[in-house]
Amino acid sequence: MKVGVIGYGSMGKMLLEKLSLNSNLIDEKLYVANRSYEKIADLAKEYHVCHSNQEIAKEVDILFICVRPINMKNVLEEIKTTLREEQMIVSLNGSITFEQIESVCKNKVVKAIPSVLAEINKSQTLLCCNALVNEQDKVTIKDLLSGIGSVIELPESEMGMGSELVSCMPGFIAAIFNEICLSAQKHTSIATEKIVQMVLNTMIGTGQLMIENDHSYQEVITRVATKGGITEEGVKVIQESFPQVSDSIFEKTLEKRRQTALNAQKAFKE
Numbered sequence: 502m503k504v505g506v507i508g509y510g511s512m513g514k515m516l517l518e519k520l521s522l523n524s525n526l527i528d529e530k531l532y533v534a535n536r537s538y539e540k541i542a543d544l545a546k547e548y549h550v551c552h553s554n555q556e557i558a559k560e561v562d563i564l565f566i567c568v569r570p571i572n573m574k575n576v577l578e579e580i581k582t583t584l585r586e587e588q589m590i591v592s593l594n595g596s597i598t599f600e601q602i603e604s605v606c607k608n609k610v611v612k613a614i615p616s617v618l619a620e621i622n623k624s625q626t627l628l629c630c631n632a633l634v635n636e637q638d639k640v641t642i643k644d645l646l647s648g649i650g651s652v653i654e655l656p657e658s659e660m661g662m663g664s665e666l667v668s669c670m671p672g673f674i675a676a677i678f679n680e681i682c683l684s685a686q687k688h689t690s691i692a693t694e695k696i697v698q699m700v701l702n703t704m705i706g707t708g709q710l711m712i713e714n715d716h717s718y719q720e721v722i723t724r725v726a727t728k729g730g731i732t733e734e735g736v737k738v739i740q741e742s743f744p745q746v747s748d749s750i751f752e753k754t755l756e757k758r759r760q761t762a763l764n765a766q767k768a769f770k771e
């Protein structure tokens with residue numbers, strides 16, 4: 502099977518590196534194309550370097566399009582006459598709809614939203630397929646993406662919120678625990694690196710404990726925060742103050758997502 506990537510940015514580069522390493526479905530070098538050719542010109546040893554989006558669209562069976570939403574329409578317009586019916590397009594963007602893509606190309610379309618954790622093969626990747634994608638296609642694309650972590654399928658209407666929960670979440674988690682480390686620093690002379698290490702290892706261990714023992718968040722709280730104890734005091738503060746913060750996070754991000762979708766819609770109407 503021939504697989505290609507349009508867009509050699511953060512996501513495109515990561516996918517190229519990971520897919521070629523992890524998949525045995527891919528039986529030859531991956532294909533790559535990018536708007537600025539100079540960025541990929543020296544990659545001929547690793548990939549088939551294409552000079553245009555039409556060239557890559559002609560060659561591959563599955564085409565990952567890893568460009569910003571604002572550039573998606575242009576890319577689709579460039580390749581629409583080259584694409585064959587059986588080819589699958591994979592969009593990495595949660596804001597661009599199937600309807601918008603199908604208004605240009607009548608192909609099998611998959612939306613796949615990985616996270617930065619793909620770098621260590623731990624991405625919780627989201628998947629959503631248009632009506633032309635059959636069960637065998639789904640097996641193929643899930644197999645490809647399983648090389649970067651696990652895959653969960655969602656309806657198109659939930660891809661926005663789903664993206665907040667997997668794609669934005671590493672940033673949210675880092676921001677929350679950074680604040681916790683900064684607060685801890687005010688009350689101790691323990692070196693910052695040691696605080697970070699302690700919190701980080703405890704955070705990872707808590708996640709592993711939950712997965713291995715099939716614990717809910719509440720079960721962990723109950724085990725650690727004994728009645729009248731010290732942990733209970735901290736948990737109470739979090740339960741009283743944090744709901745406003747987390748509500749606000751999703752209100753802001755979902756509003757930003759709506760704006761991004763509107764901008765993409767404008768680009769598709771132009």
Ligand SMILES: NC(=O)c1ccc[n+]([C@@H]2O[C@H](COP(=O)([O-])OP(=O)(O)OC[C@H]3O[C@@H](n4cnc5c(N)ncnc54)[C@H](OP(=O)(O)O)[C@@H]3O)[C@@H](O)[C@H]2O)c1
Nearest residue numbers: 508509510511512513535536537567568569570572593594
């Ligand atoms: N970053 C994340 O964590 C993440 C996670 C999940 C999903 N996504 C989604 O993945 C997509 C790509 O994001 P990114 O972070 O990889 O963006 P990025 O780093 O800005 O890379 C975009 C790439 O697309 C290329 N490009 C733009 N227009 C093109 C065209 N007409 N033809 C060919 N190549 C073109 C750019 O080329 P130049 O070299 O000329 O600029 C650039 O290399 C976005 O839709 C984003 O929402 C991102």
